[in-house]
Amino acid sequence: MAVAGGGSRSAKQANRLVYLLLAYPGGMLVVFFLVPLIMLVVFSVYRNIPGGGWETAFTWDNYVRAFERGLYRDRLVFTLQLSALTALICLAMGYPFTYYLARRASPLVRRIGLAATISTLWLTYVVRSYAWSVLLSSTSGIGRLLFWLGLTERPVGYAPGYVATLIGMVYAFLPFMILSLYGSLRAVDPSMEEASMNLGARPWRTFWHVVLPLSWPGAASGTLLVFLLAMGNYVVPSILGQPAQWTMPVIITNQVMYESNVPFGAAISVVLMAVLGLVLFAAGKLLGAARMNPYPGRRDS
Amino acid sequence: MSQVDLVEVTKTFPGGVKAVDGVSLTVRQGEFLTLLGPSGCGKTTSLRMIAGFEQPDAGRVLIGGRDVTRVPPYERDTGMVFQSLALFPHMSVLDNVLYGLRMRGVSRTEAERRAREMLALVQLSGYEHRRPHQLSGGQRQRVAFARALAVNPSIFLLDEPFAALDAKIRDELQVELRRLQQRVGITTVFVTHNQREAMTLSDRIAVMRDGRIEQIGSPQEIYEDPATVFVAGFVGMTNLFRGHVVERAGRRVRVKTEEGFVVEAELGAGTGNGASKDSAAAGDVAPGKPVTVSVRPESVRLEPRDQDARGGSPAGVDPSGGGQGGIPVTVDLIRFVGELIEYHLYTPGGQEIIGTYQRGQRTLSMGQGGAAIVRFDPKEARVLWR
Missing domain, CATH: 3.40.50.300 (P-loop containing nucleotide triphosphate hydrolases)
Known part of the structure; x- marks a missing residue:
């Protein structure tokens, strides 16, 4: 009896401990995710008072405006295009580099490469974007270098503009692509390549049939990650872009900070989130198989 | 192919x-x-x-x-x-x-x-x-x-x-x-x-x-014919006795172990045939040379020893020679391993010897703590370069 009683008491204590432990992530979710999200949705149906503030209301006006004005639709499409292009360029640039780093380089080179990749994240991309705006201006840096090399007739300034925005974006998010690829490329067991070659496949076919498919989950998640980061970034386009390169986050910031139109800012935020949700859902469907088996190179027991 | x-x-x-x-x-x-x-x-x-x-x-x-x-x-x-x-x-x-x-x-x-x-x-x-x-x-x-x-x-x-x-x-x-x-x-x-x-x-x-x-x-x-001590120890279980050659007649070699017991063993076909330079060249085995004798557990034969005959000293054993005197041991542990019975034995000097018998092959009256003598057929014992 005494033993059984003791057992149930300790079981009850364990139960309480589980709740306590769950309270932490649960609380975090509520405070940092659920509450702000609800506030955002609630604000998006309030009515803006021109000249300052807002009033409690339930109106679709903000959404109607977001969809009626071609400007916002254009900005949304532009943002999606810019982000997708950024993600694809990061993948195209990041894959060969990371492949070399993860599978071909010596341990020393690998360490240096990773350190260099991560070190670019030490500076905030506000500073890095300003650095690019100097480098890409007509009076200094790359424009003058191309002119000096005789590749252009006169020094060309790229910043502010589309090229500068794209370069800034790629530069800002390439490290995330590399780190995402690195894990999945390292996880491909070297004996997979050896098995492929043993079966008669030359290095290129081995890469195509074995390494590439096995690193696909990392490539997909890296592309998705960069896409999402680019969609949410407002610093790079506002520093390196002209108004024609402003993305949705810049528009939202302008509405809230300079127009003081919080309800409309909230409404286009909700629209942006909904679109991203759809994109993620579609990507999830496409990558379903990859998600099920994130690191297929590892032996399961 | x-x-x-x-x-x-x-x-x-x-x-x-x-x-x-x-x-x-x-x-x-x-x-x-x-x-x-x-x-x-x-x-x-x-x-x-x-x-x-x-x-x-x-x-x-x-x-x-x-x-x-x-x-x-x-x-x-x-x-x-x-x-x-x-x-x-x-x-x-x-x-x-x-x-x-x-x-x-x-x-x-x-x-x-x-x-x-x-x-x-x-x-x-x-x-x-x-x-x-x-x-x-x-x-x-x-x-x-x-x-x-x-x-x-x-x-x-x-x-x-x-x-x-x-x-x-x-x-x-x-x-x-x-x-x-x-x-x-x-x-x-x-x-x-x-x-x-x-x-x-x-x-x-x-x-x-x-x-x-x-x-x-x-x-x-x-x-059966390991070329070296390493092979003898790595492939299957074996008992190794380090000693020096006392006498040699053809393939038959008499060895005095470090504990002073004299045992007889033979040069195997593998001795000297190994690819490694560690293996004994048969011609080099001569009196005074340091060698190791390897005996598989299944070649170990146990005979009861009358412990009290000479006041506890090893009975029937002539440490100075005589060839077939055998090695006196104490039975430390008897294990039943499937179809085998495994005897763990200790010499007076503390070296462990393992002997195995097929179950039912032969029954020994002695139990744990008993005194025994280990003998083996020289044909089943190999002389190896140390």
């Missing part, structure tokens, strides 16, 4: 570790040869040099008489089973087996017919569309066999393929591997550190140590 020759092959890894040190070896056509040795002995490196994954620093690798030392792995025509199996996880069982055939440009229909035939041979018909992670360990093993053999390679290479399996499945697969190998009739090189596995599977075993081949021979030769 071809023979494999390693000619004076040496491989040093960055950092100066000599993994393989001047190994010469011929794997005969259709033979099942095992490279056996502890980890770091160079057996896997030797196998990888045959497959083409490592390049020797010196020496040559020949497959079917053709020098393939500088030929890349994808042109060597070997079929390898990896320790991790390395099945492609993103492909079905069928696609795994098809892979090599497709890489060799075999048409889809012909390749599929051949792949299904191989899967039937390893009893995996009906599993074509499973993924490797949906199979049991033993099934995955068989897929790896099928994949390696589907391309009809001239050499079959296996790198500790059973290491990750439990004992029962391992036994079944060993039988299956041997049957498969004999049916296909393929020259096979098998790497393992498990001496039991080597004994049960191989036509011949090459025992390796520190990048060299210590001895090469049939399992029976290796077991």
Whole structure:
């Protein structure tokens, strides 16, 4: 009896401990995710008072405006295009580099490469974007270098503009692509390549049939990650872009900070989130198989 | 089907570790040869040099008489089973087996017919569309066999393929591997550190140590006539007595052990025949030379000893010689190991001797703590270079 009683008491204590432990992530979710999200949705149906503030209301006006004005639709499409292009360029640039780093380089080179990749994240991309705006201006840096090399007739300034925005974006998010690829490329067991070659496949076919498919989950998640980061970034386009390169986050910031139109800012935020949700859902469907088996190179027991 | 020759092959890894040190070896056509040795002995490196994954620093690798030392792995025509199996996880069982055939440009229909035939041979018909992670360990093993053999390679290479399996499945697969190998009739090189596995599977075993081949021979030769103390200790259990040669008559040698007991043993056929320079050249065994006597546990014969006859001193033993005096021991432990009864014995000097009897072969009256004398037939004891 005494033993059984003791057992149930300790079981009850364990139960309480589980709740306590769950309270932490649960609380975090509520405070940092659920509450702000609800506030955002609630604000998006309030009515803006021109000249300052807002009033409690339930109106679709903000959404109607977001969809009626071609400007916002254009900005949304532009943002999606810019982000997708950024993600694809990061993948195209990041894959060969990371492949070399993860599978071909010596341990020393690998360490240096990773350190260099991560070190670019030490500076905030506000500073890095300003650095690019100097480098890409007509009076200094790359424009003058191309002119000096005789590749252009006169020094060309790229910043502010589309090229500068794209370069800034790629530069800002390439490290995330590399780190995402690195894990999945390292996880491909070297004996997979050896098995492929043993079966008669030359290095290129081995890469195509074995390494590439096995690193696909990392490539997909890296592309998705960069896409999402680019969609949410407002610093790079506002520093390196002209108004024609402003993305949705810049528009939202302008509405809230300079127009003081919080309800409309909230409404286009909700629209942006909904679109991203759809994109993620579609990507999830496409990558379903990859998600099920994130690191297929590892032996399961 | 071809023979494999390693000619004076040496491989040093960055950092100066000599993994393989001047190994010469011929794997005969259709033979099942095992490279056996502890980890770091160079057996896997030797196998990888045959497959083409490592390049020797010196020496040559020949497959079917053709020098393939500088030929890349994808042109060597070997079929390898990896320790991790390395099945492609993103492909079905069928696609795994098809892979090599497709890489060799075999048409889809012909390749599929051949792949299904191989899967039937390893009893995996009906599993074509499973993924490797949906199979049991033993099934995955068989897929790896099928994949390696589907391309009809001239050499079959296996790198500790059973290491990750439990004992029962391992036994079944060993039988299956041997049957498969004999049916296909393929020259096979098998790497393992498990001496039991080597004994049960191989036509011949090459025992390796520190990048060299210590001895090469049939399992029976290796077991009965080990060339060196290392081989005697690594392949099967043995009792080793260090001592000096007292007298020699032909193959028969009389040795005085370090504890002062005199025992008789014979020079084996393997003594002096080993590839290693450590093995005793028979002609060098002469009085005064330091040697080691190896006696297998099943050759140990126990006789009761009357402990009280001379006030507790070893009875019936003449430490000064007399040859057949035997070694006095105390029974420390008796274990029943399946069909064997295992006696753990101690000499007065504290050396452990292990003797085994078949169950029912003979009953001994003494129990634990009893006194006994160990004798053995000199024909079953081997003199080895220390």
